[in-house]
Each structure stands twice: as C-alpha cells, then as structure tokens.
Amino acid sequence: MAAAEVSTLRPIKLLKIGQLAKLTGISARNLRFYADTGVFGELPRSPKGYRLFPPEAMHWVRMLRAAQAAGFTLEEVEHLLRALRQDTVPCQHVRQALGEKLSALEAKLSEIQLLVEVLRITLNTPDGANSELGCNLMEILLAQAERLPALARA
Structure with a gap:
C-alpha cells in the first residue's frame, strides 16, 4: 500500500474541549460559549456527550481571535468560519467580508x-x-x- 493510502486510513484525532483549550490558550468556558453560539458549526459528541473538535479547530480559534481583534462581531466571525469550512471559493467570501469591514x-x-x-x-x-x-x-x-x-x- 502506498504511503498516501496509509495516511488516509488513520482515524482523525478529535479533541475534547479541555485539550483544545490547552492548545489554544482559550478557556474551556469560552470555547463552550463559542460552540453553543454555533461559531464552530455542528460538532460531533462523544458517546458520553462531550463536544469533540476536529484538529482544524485550532486554526478556527486563531481565526476567531484575529477576526475579533480586527473588529468583526461574533456573528460575522461565524459567517467567515462557515465559508472556510463549506465554501468552494472561501477567499472570495473572505475578501468580500474584509472589504465590507474596511468600509464600515x-x-x-x-x-x-x-x-x-x-x-x-x-x-x-x-x-x-x-x-x-x-x-x-x-x-x-x-x-x-x-x-x-x-x-x-x-
């Protein structure tokens, strides 16, 4: 089997909220708030009901902090992150959002x-x-x- 095939067979390591908090420096309480408001989209839960975050959530948190520092509201951040997760042309969406924020x-x-x-x-x-x-x-x-x-x- 080729190396690329082997790497796709590895399960994705999902992070619990405490792990993500340690990795990002954001408190579990704040992460819970962001998750509850839908900023991170739909998150899977463990069999015991714990939120589970994909590894890219570390990037989401960094983007959240940067966007808030640039004056974006939590709702605007949610739209940006949704575009990055789902959009086929996220740069176009991000460029438009940045342009609108600059104008405002x-x-x-x-x-x-x-x-x-x-x-x-x-x-x-x-x-x-x-x-x-x-x-x-x-x-x-x-x-x-x-x-x-x-x-x-x-």
Whole structure:
C-alpha cells in the first residue's frame, strides 16, 4: 500500500474541549460559549456527550481571535468560519467580508474625525456666560453637532 493510502486510513484525532483549550490558550468556558453560539458549526459528541473538535479547530480559534481583534462581531466571525469550512471559493467570501469591514471602519473613522473637530472648535471658543443656556460652549457644541451623522440618525 502506498504511503498516501496509509495516511488516509488513520482515524482523525478529535479533541475534547479541555485539550483544545490547552492548545489554544482559550478557556474551556469560552470555547463552550463559542460552540453553543454555533461559531464552530455542528460538532460531533462523544458517546458520553462531550463536544469533540476536529484538529482544524485550532486554526478556527486563531481565526476567531484575529477576526475579533480586527473588529468583526461574533456573528460575522461565524459567517467567515462557515465559508472556510463549506465554501468552494472561501477567499472570495473572505475578501468580500474584509472589504465590507474596511468600509464600515473607514466610515466610523470619518465620524470620529468629525467629532474630534467639533470638540476642538467648541473647546477653542472662549468661555462666556452670556447665553440662553448659561454657557456659550454648549451653544457652540449644539451648533456644531448639527454636522454629526449620529445626530442626524437620532
């Protein structure tokens, strides 16, 4: 029998949650939470009911941590991991998700930059008590706040 044939006959070593926790540095409690929310998809169970993780779950955990650090929600991470497990063209799906996250972050960054500008303008205004609100800084802030998208959405 060829070596390639022999390697395909070996059973896949499934990991218990404690083993995966040791290998990845993520607590068993967190892994259980992720598994319960479906981030790792359907997982087999042992005859005693223990969750069993395939060896590639170590990669899933690394991807989960990286994606969360990049600003992805748990739901978005679940979609990414599902694409990697099931999709025939996962890179296309991942590229689209990364592009959408970049666009969202750039929009948020623009909002934050505008907010910083509004606060700078307000803080650079000299104090004055001659206003209906008792402080002219609040009037300046209110006037400047009209430029903020968050106020327009409210």
